Amino acid sequence: MLFFKLSAFYFFYFAAVGVYVIFLPKVLHDLEYTSMQIGIVFALAPLMRFATPFLFLKHIKLNQGVFKLALFLSVICSLGFYLTISNFYTFMINNAILGASLSLILPYLEVTAIKILGKDKYGKSRLYGSIGFTVIALLLGQFLSHPFIALHYYLAVNVLTVFFALLLLKYDDVKHDESASNEPFSFFKFWPLWVSLFFMQLSFGGFYNFFTIYETEHGISLEMTSYMWSFGVICEIILLYFQAPLLKKNLLHIIKFSLAITILRWFLLFAFPENITITFITQSIHAFSFGLYHSATIMFLYTLYENKKLAQQFMYGVAYGLGGFLGALIAGLLYGKYLFLYSAFFTLCALLFLFHKRLSNINQ
Numbered sequence: 635m636l637f638f639k640l641s642a643f644y645f646f647y648f649a650a651v652g653v654y655v656i657f658l659p660k661v662l663h664d665l666e667y668t669s670m671q672i673g674i675v676f677a678l679a680p681l682m683r684f685a686t687p688f689l690f691l692k693h694i695k696l697n698q699g700v701f702k703l704a705l706f707l708s709v710i711c712s713l714g715f716y717l718t719i720s721n722f723y724t725f726m727i728n729n730a731i732l733g734a735s736l737s738l739i740l741p742y743l744e745v746t747a748i749k750i751l752g753k754d755k756y757g758k759s760r761l762y763g764s765i766g767f768t769v770i771a772l773l774l775g776q777f778l779s780h781p782f783i784a785l786h787y788y789l790a791v792n793v794l795t796v797f798f799a800l801l802l803l804k805y806d807d808v809k810h811d812e813s814a815s816n817e818p819f820s821f822f823k824f825w826p827l828w829v830s831l832f833f834m835q836l837s838f839g840g841f842y843n844f845f846t847i848y849e850t851e852h853g854i855s856l857e858m859t860s861y862m863w864s865f866g867v868i869c870e871i872i873l874l875y876f877q878a879p880l881l882k883k884n885l886l887h888i889i890k891f892s893l894a895i896t897i898l899r900w901f902l903l904f905a906f907p908e909n910i911t912i913t914f915i916t917q918s919i920h921a922f923s924f925g926l927y928h929s930a931t932i933m934f935l936y937t938l939y940e941n942k943k944l945a946q947q948f949m950y951g952v953a954y955g956l957g958g959f960l961g962a963l964i965a966g967l968l969y970g971k972y973l974f975l976y977s978a979f980f981t982l983c984a985l986l987f988l989f990h991k992r993l994s995n996i997n998q
Contacts, residue, residue: 636805637755640747641762643798647740648763649791652770653784654679661719661781671722675729677959682733684955687947691819696742696943698803704738705796707731712792715785737955741946743799746806748936753881757929761874764925766791768867819941821948826990827938831931831953833984834893837900837977839961844969852907862913866920873921877929885937886988886996888930893985896923900978907974938996 662672690696711732718724747756774787821828840848849859880888899919906912931953932946939945968976 636750636802637759639798639801640743640751641759643743643795643802644760644763645766646791646795646798647766649766649770650788650795652767653774653788653791656771657774657778657784658788660778661784664781665719667722675722675726677962678726678729679733679736680955680959682730682955683737684951684959686734686737687944687951690944690947696738696947698806701738701742701803702800704735704742705799707735708739708792709789709796711735712785712789715788716782719781719785737947737950739795739799741950742943743802744932744946745936745942746802748933750805753933754878756933757874757877757881757925760929761871764867764871764874768864819939819944819948824938824992826987826992827934828948828952830889830893830984830987831949832957833980833987834896834927835953835957836961836964837896837980837984839958839963839965840900840968840973840977842958843962843965844973847969848903848907848973849913854908854910854913858910862917865914866917869918869921870925873925874929877926880926881929881933885930885934886993889927889934890985890988892922892927892930893981893988895919896927897978897981897985899923900974900981904972904974904978 659672659676662675667675694700711728714728715725718728747759751759770787770791774784778784846856846859846863849862850856854862896919899916902912902916932949935945935949936942964976965973
């Protein structure tokens with residue numbers, strides 16, 4: 635029963651992400667937001683994801699009460715979309731609050747998932763998030779005839795996310811809450827890992843924001859490019875299902891391997907942008923550069939830090955927050971022929987930091 639509830643949570647959580655990332659930009663464009671305004675709105679979520687965890691270093695504890703408040707605020711903000719979307723400034727504030735709320739929800743439940751499901755079943759549950767993202771992309775694309783339809787979908791999947799999140803609270807071991815932790819959280823203890831996490835997500839800026847543009851400018855049709863996106867997600871789902879034996883090995887070595895093959899992925903995109911076969915091969919690597927990398931990283935952090943929930947918060951904040959935000963900006967500045975060569979360089983930096991002596995003595 636836990637597996638079903640957690641899988642349902644992942645499904646609806648990432649379905650909501652799909653609505654937000656894929657369709658909300660078009661909604662704002664249809665409502666005559668400028669490109670600058672749209673950029674500011676979508677920069678707020680990663681910024682809040684990065685900033686929010688710092689409040690939990692000393693001032694606040696991520697316990698069930700705070701988690702429930704975050705869930706409640708996410709629903710309020712989903713409803714607030716209807717009232718604020720017609721005004722840029724109120725919509726910006728609404729998105730900032732939503733970003734802060736979402737920065738707490740997933741890290742909190744990831745700890746419960748890892749603790750109870752373990753390495754054997756975590757990936758099989760997490761893959762439903764990828765399925766949810768794909769389903770909403772295919773479904774909503776058929777029915778988005780009016781901007782507010784996307785808001786209806788977002789509210790619906792967000793309410794379902796909250797529903798299953800609340801059902802999961804009974805599996806959360808209060809004694810396991812790190813509010814009583816005697817070990818202060820420290821970036822510096824394993825700082826090379828945090829720098830590596832940042833550079834890895836920095837490298838994804840070009841992919842998430844410009845892959846479609848990059849491929850279509852090199853003669854690949856939009857339809858074929860959409861197949862490439864779907865193929866990458868399918869490969870990710872397959873690996874998430876079968877990854878358990880890999881995660882029983884040395885996690886740091888798994889992370890290094892994922893980074894190394896991601897370097898190859900970005901270099902192939904740079905060298906052969908017009909080759910459909912090679913581009914599909916690079917998309918298959920998404921299974922390793924996102925699926926396996928993400929799983930190995932959160933489990934590695936789980937073993938390193940006593941304050942496990944805060945470690946997960948900072949993982950999402952430093953990597954997907956700050957790394958995602960700056961990755962998008964830098965990709966915009968560097969866009970051109972050498973975009974993915976720069977991405978390969980950023981990933982190489984991420985890999986090299988993992989060979990630092992501070993991490994060399996960790997036994998996994």
